[in-house]
Amino acid sequence: MHAIITVLGQDKVGIIAAICTMLAENNVNILDISQTILQTSFTMVMAVDLSASRLSIGELRGALESLGASIGMSIRIQREELFDAMHRV
Numbered sequence: 001m002h003a004i005i006t007v008l009g010q011d012k013v014g015i016i017a018a019i020c021t022m023l024a025e026n027n028v029n030i031l032d033i034s035q036t037i038l039q040t041s042f043t044m045v046m047a048v049d050l051s052a053s054r055l056s057i058g059e060l061r062g063a064l065e066s067l068g069a070s071i072g073m074s075i076r077i078q079r080e081e082l083f084d085a086m087h088r089v
């Protein structure tokens with residue numbers, strides 16, 4: 001299953017490293033990644049493959065939200081088909 005992860009918050013050192021490390025530890029493959037800094041705000045969108053992960057999407061959502069809280073970021077995950085449907089014009 002593919003999913004979209006979004007990350008928002010104030011820019012600081014180590015954001016990408018923390019998130020990518022947690023994903024790698026749970027066998028989540030990053031398919032594509034885009035990040036930018038708008039003034040002092042960090043934004044990132046990742047397309048990921050969960051097919052080899054030991055965690056369900058719900059468990060991964062909880063882990064990402066906990067990680068986000070610990071580093072002061074908002075981290076969300078959605079199934080790719082839901083994300084696509086929400087953003088279809």
